[in-house]
Amino acid sequence: xxxxxxxxxxxxxxxxxxxxPLKAVQNVSLRVAKGETFCIVGESGCxxxxxxxxxxxxxxxxAKRRAExxxxxxxxxxxxxxxxxxxxxxxxxxxxxxxxxxSLNPVFTIGxxxxxxxxxxxxxxxxxxxxxxxxxxxxxxxxxxRERLGQFPHELSGGLRQRVMxxxxxxxxxxxxxxDEPTTALDVTIQAELLRLLRDLQQxxxxxxxxxxxxxxxxxxxxxxxxVMYAGQIVEDGTAxxxxxxxxxxxxxxxxxxxPSPDHPRMQHLPSIPGTVPPLIGGLKGCHFRERCPYAMPSxxxxxxxxxxxxxxxxxxxxxxxxxxxxxxxxxxxxxxA
Amino acid sequence: xxxxxxxxxxxxxFYRAASGFWGRRSVRALDDVSLKIHRGEIVGIVGESGSxxxxxxxxxxxxxTPTSGTVELDGRSISEQSRRxxxxxxxxxxxxxxxxxNPRQSIGRIISQPLKVHGIGTSVEQAKAAREALDVVGLSSxxxxxxxxxxxxxxxxxxxxxxxxxxxxxxxxxxxxTSALDVSVQSQVLNLLLDLRKEFDLTYVMVSHxxxxxxxxxxxxxxxxxxxxxxxxxxxxxxxxxxxPYTKLLLDSAMTVAPGAGIPDMRITEELRENLRQHPPxxxxxxxx
Ligand SMILES: Nc1ncnc2c1ncn2[C@@H]1O[C@H](COP(=O)(O)OP(=O)(O)OP(=O)(O)O)[C@@H](O)[C@H]1O
Ligand code: SF4
Ligand SMILES: [Mg+2]
Numbered sequence: 001x002x003x004x005x006x007x008x009x010x011x012x013x014x015x016x017x018x019x020x021p022l023k024a025v026q027n028v029s030l031r032v033a034k035g036e037t038f039c040i041v042g043e044s045g046c047x048x049x050x051x052x053x054x055x056x057x058x059x060x061x062x063a064k065r066r067a068e069x070x071x072x073x074x075x076x077x078x079x080x081x082x083x084x085x086x087x088x089x090x091x092x093x094x095x096x097x098x099x100x101x102x103s104l105n106p107v108f109t110i111g112x113x114x115x116x117x118x119x120x121x122x123x124x125x126x127x128x129x130x131x132x133x134x135x136x137x138x139x140x141x142x143x144x145x146r147e148r149l150g151q152f153p154h155e156l157s158g159g160l161r162q163r164v165m166x167x168x169x170x171x172x173x174x175x176x177x178x179x180d181e182p183t184t185a186l187d188v189t190i191q192a193e194l195l196r197l198l199r200d201l202q203q204x205x206x207x208x209x210x211x212x213x214x215x216x217x218x219x220x221x222x223x224x225x226x227x228v229m230y231a232g233q234i235v236e237d238g239t240a241x242x243x244x245x246x247x248x249x250x251x252x253x254x255x256x257x258x259x260p261s262p263d264h265p266r267m268q269h270l271p272s273i274p275g276t277v278p279p280l281i282g283g284l285k286g287c288h289f290r291e292r293c294p295y296a297m298p299s300x301x302x303x304x305x306x307x308x309x310x311x312x313x314x315x316x317x318x319x320x321x322x323x324x325x326x327x328x329x330x331x332x333x334x335x336x337x338a
Numbered sequence: 339x340x341x342x343x344x345x346x347x348x349x350x351x352f353y354r355a356a357s358g359f360w361g362r363r364s365v366r367a368l369d370d371v372s373l374k375i376h377r378g379e380i381v382g383i384v385g386e387s388g389s390x391x392x393x394x395x396x397x398x399x400x401x402x403t404p405t406s407g408t409v410e411l412d413g414r415s416i417s418e419q420s421r422r423x424x425x426x427x428x429x430x431x432x433x434x435x436x437x438x439x440n441p442r443q444s445i446g447r448i449i450s451q452p453l454k455v456h457g458i459g460t461s462v463e464q465a466k467a468a469r470e471a472l473d474v475v476g477l478s479s480x481x482x483x484x485x486x487x488x489x490x491x492x493x494x495x496x497x498x499x500x501x502x503x504x505x506x507x508x509x510x511x512x513x514x515x516t517s518a519l520d521v522s523v524q525s526q527v528l529n530l531l532l533d534l535r536k537e538f539d540l541t542y543v544m545v546s547h548x549x550x551x552x553x554x555x556x557x558x559x560x561x562x563x564x565x566x567x568x569x570x571x572x573x574x575x576x577x578x579x580x581x582x583p584y585t586k587l588l589l590d591s592a593m594t595v596a597p598g599a600g601i602p603d604m605r606i607t608e609e610l611r612e613n614l615r616q617h618p619p620x621x622x623x624x625x626x627x
Contacts, residue, residue, distance in 0.1 A: 270525035
């Protein structure tokens, strides 16, 4: 495990709210290797973004973080303090957010913003920084890179701004990139182009990539490993082949079944997961998915641990793997023959 | 053959851009768009952002007057019909269930609002109708006095649908009705739309950039590119044998679930763009089943 870039063990984040403590992240463990694409999926409000932010020491107000281990490339991040984390963030870990307009400063030119992030963390001349900025804009597929450096964010389309964000995140050649829904707001054609780009750059620079998205189509195509989050917990994780080929948690099975596809008879009901993610205030007892699970039984009220082999496939459900696998097959059969 | 309920012919529309560095420019949003919608159809409109999808939906609802061309509702030009008359026939559901509901109004008020505006019924009757509408969209009438911020995205979208249905329209225009929702909730809302259509004999126009949703829901599909309909045909044909290069590009770039398939290789070159612009539209008019 020492070759791991990111090694997080039992991360917990609790937010103090007016209604009581909200357990946004509970015992989340994840490991990301160099050059690996690790995807976090799950419905809105399951804790994906808070997980990502707290990894980088960027917690919402009134949030407390606790973890058994938080290692980045051999460094214990819990000992780093605020300034140490800031250095790490600009330098070796980068983050891309969903909304490019809110992450770019409207009053500075693209060039100023790109060079600033680099010069804040390393001793390079302005000329060198501009050189790298132009090089990266070119890399992310922006033509006339040099002219773009003098433009303001509002002069660019959504797709171009998102490219600038990627270029900005790459300015310091990070070892790890955390991307939270980086392409959700974009058109399908641009989305495909940008993801391919991210993927190429990642391979070229051997960068680890943590991609957060609720788009299972994207995940199925690019993930090496996947963690499925539900109501603050990882309910299933493993290799992409395992998660898509043999999903064992009823939640994962439900998510995959809901996606409209030609396997479903047209203009007929799609499978759905009844209900919504429960509020996380006060903490939930037993299996968090219980109220929406078609297989729930009294023993699901007990605390349920992740079981299976960490390297290959784990899931948090009381059902034996054979039973779950049979459910998955059945669900698939129903879709095809309904 | 089912009658044409909405007849859009030769619509062009220019937006006046704000005056800027280059002086006043106008942007052509629609270029000679024609589309007939028949009773009971679900017509899907797909295309990239800026291709004119939302503009054409606004024009269909009479919310925007096109620069040229006509829209007929039941054979009469909508420019001759009052907003009120149109509203009783055509309603809409927008993409963002967060932005489209007034945060300061209770759910009951939001849903009964159109009845108030149209002066239909007493306030007791209006409240009763709103409770019934909640039931129709699968929400508990307990949320009658709740406010939008107390509801989930899926619930808010159901509220928006309830509000759209309260005047008993026969055409619903849905602009990205599920794109702000999770897949699990998306399928709940799509199932609801399918049920409502059967129950109330509705005709839908569904705008979406999610091709899988359109493939599942639509009976016919219009593909828009740069303000024009570049391909129009029954859904099966569009998805199994696309003709226009832009339709092909859209289908190729869709990221359907395909483990290990990688990301489609979209190299959008100048040459391809030129080809997309030059290629003649492939329009197949409606043929009754
Ligand atoms: N600043 C905050 N204060 C209080 N609660 C918060 C705050 N930010 C998030 N939460 C709550 O924490 C939980 C997890 O939120 P998070 O944003 O991580 O979800 P997510 O999985 O990223 O969702 P999405 O897919 O919508 O981005 C939710 O219950 C959310 O309402
Ligand atoms: S533990 Fe029980 S309720 Fe939870 S997912 Fe498994 S079967 Fe369903
Ligand atoms: Mg998030």
